[in-house]
Amino acid sequence: MSDTDLFASAGDDTHAQMMEATYEALRKHGYSELTIQRIGDEFPKSKSLIYQHYDSKDELLVAFLEYLLEQFEADLPIDAEFDDAQEHLETLIEYALPDEFDDDHLDFAGAIEALRGQAPHDETYQEQFAAADEFYRRLTAEVIRDGIEQGVFRDVDPERAAAFIVTTVHGARNQRVTADTDDPVRAARQELEAYVRTRLVADE
Amino acid sequence: MSDTDLFASAGDDTHAQMMEATYEALRKHGYSELTIQRIGDEFPKSKSLIYQHYDSKDELLVAFLEYLLEQFEADLPIDAEFDDAQEHLETLIEYALPDEFDDDHLDFAGAIEALRGQAPHDETYQEQFAAADEFYRRLTAEVIRDGIEQGVFRDVDPERAAAFIVTTVHGARNQRVTADTDDPVRAARQELEAYVRTRLVADE
Known part of the structure; x- marks a missing residue:
């Protein structure tokens, strides 16, 4: 990104x-x-x-959060050409969980997660984060639904699988900037890729 | 809890x-x-x-965070008797992602996640959360290692699987109190249980 x-x-x-x-x-x-x-x-x-x-x-800060989330969404790899839904989904996961976070990416994620800490006690923040999470879930579910239609993915529950992926990605990004370690990002990425291959991709 | x-x-x-x-x-x-x-x-x-x-x-607040995490750890279901590692692991997941969060549980998780929002800009908080995450990862990895020894689990990488589970659990708890919805908790629990059954449990 x-x-x-x-x-x-x-x-x-x-x-x-x-x-x-x-x-x-x-x-x-x-x-x-x-x-x-x-x-x-x-x-x-x-x-x-x-x-x-x-x-x-x-x-x-609420206006700022809206601006940050818009920037993140505008940069999402959604308009590019993908061979199939599996490639699209893996690109989305890789985009959110890159091999390495450079300093700018760390600052960006740190700013978002710092604001997220206000949400438990502030409804306006809660609504913003709920909308952002919902945006990623819907986007991910659409890609999974495309994959099912293409015959690339098994007939799974797209909403449930999408919620799971978005939650794991969020957990890894939050841990990255609140516990200063790359390990959760690496483990989440590897296991999510395995999840896509073993749980989502249809047998030949 | x-x-x-x-x-x-x-x-x-x-x-x-x-x-x-x-x-x-x-x-x-x-x-x-x-x-x-x-x-x-x-x-x-x-x-x-x-x-x-x-x-x-x-x-x-740093002393308070330490106190909260100690309470959470003291309450973890680790000393109970389990038939096998699968039951133990599923109990740990259920404990962190219950079907419903009551008000006290929401307040508790909200307090922790609010403090977590300080961590991107404060090293002392970062160290505390790194230690807490590490505690759960180590505990989960031990249960997975037990399962491999018992022949209940496949010969997976215990650290990687544990990091993945802890990250997903953390993401779901954080979303629960920052976006005010039960959906991520439910999806994470269902998919983690499926993960245990399909990726960890050894074929008969």
Whole structure:
């Protein structure tokens, strides 16, 4: 994923610049030390513009989360050409669980998972994450359904298989940035690939 | 799991009372609105005792996290008698992913996952979660190794299979409290049980 280019197109767009400033401030200070003041320090225009748009840090962060998730979704490998549903599904898994997370990818995933920590006690965050999870589940279920129609996959329950894959991917990405280890990502990727081959792919 | 009894034995123990006060305050206010003042409001003894023990909110919360994880580990079904490793492994999965999360269990998981959101930007939290994840992985790998010795499980890589199971369980519990839905827990449980039967259990 092209996290490196996340804000490459910010240019003079005020909204994109605010989002970039939020990203930088979150990366430097973490959620608990984050203030609008510190976001303002990263913002090239007048701080007062931020206060004109957002009443509180949390209101700004909810907009930021929406922006992050949109970026992630826009970058998903869905429009490329795939030979079949198995290749498509494996590409989706590889995209979310790459062999190595570079620094930009780690910052990006860290920002999302830090905001996720607000969700247990904040319904607005919960709704955003529920919608994002649902988006990945639906996309994954569609690929599995295509595979069943193509005769590539067995006649499994697409929703259940998709929920399982999305949950494992999420768990691995969350552990990657909250426990600072590559092991869960590697194990999840290998076992998910085995799952696709042994549980989903139809016998010849 | 007996979350309901988490603090049943607090009694007059000052440390346990501080932990209980932290739990109540976190439950009511969430991480971002949590202050030592608010923890003190839930504490039956003098607030100054808290300041004597902890210099900052984060120092107190790291102790609290350690306490939570110890409670979770102490309650794990490891000493019970099991017919074989398959039953043991399925009990571990069921314990972490019950059919329904009651309110106490939700509060408990919510508190842990809220603290997990601090980890991307805080090494002390990262180390705690790395140790907790490692504990579950090692325990799960031991059960799988027992199963291989018993001839119940195939000769799989115990570490990899354990990492996969722990990651999926973690992803489902995290989604449960950050996206407010039972679906990922149900799908993860069903597919993990299928994984145990089809990937781990040896053919007769």
